[in-house]
Amino acid sequence: MKNVSYLIILLFLGPSICWSQSSEYQINKAKKIEKSSVFTKIINREIKATIEYENEDIIAFVPLRLQAPVHLLIVPKKEIHTINEVSQEGTLLLGKLFLVAKKLAKEQGISESGYRLIMNINEDAGQSVFHxxxxxxxxxxxxxxVTQEK
Structure with a gap:
C-alpha cells in the first residue's frame, strides 16, 4: 500500500515538486521503485553476481557493463533509492561505503595509482537503478x- 501511495503522489504531485525531472523519467522511476531493485535480487541471491565483498550492511560486486578495468559496485543492503533519501542516521552507512571502497581499491591494486568513486543521482546523472x-x-x-566546455 505504501508503494501505491508513493506512486500516486509521485504521478500527481511530482511534476510540481520534481520539476527538473521529465515526466517520462518520473513514471519510469516510480515503476522501478515499485519493484525491488536488481541489486536487492543480487543481495537475496535471486540473481548471480561476482561478489567481491560482503558484510551485514554492504555488498560489492562486478557490474554487467564494465566502464574500466577495475569496476565494482558497492551497494548498501538496505534499499535506499537515491542519496536524496539518506537521513542523518544514514550517514554511518555512507561512511561504511567509502571505507569498503578504500579497502577494495587497495585489494585491486589501484589505491596508489588512483581511482574514482561515483554516485549517479536521478535523471541528469543517468541513474537507472534506484538503489x-x-x-x-x-x-x-x-x-x-564530464565533457569539458570551452
Missing part, C-alpha cells in the same frame, strides 16, 4: 568526469 550504489573505477587513466 544507492557507489561505483569504484580504476585500472587505467580515467578521462574527465
Amino acid at each position: 544507492l550504489q557507489l561505483h569504484l573505477l580504476g585500472g587505467k587513466t580515467l578521462g574527465p568526469m
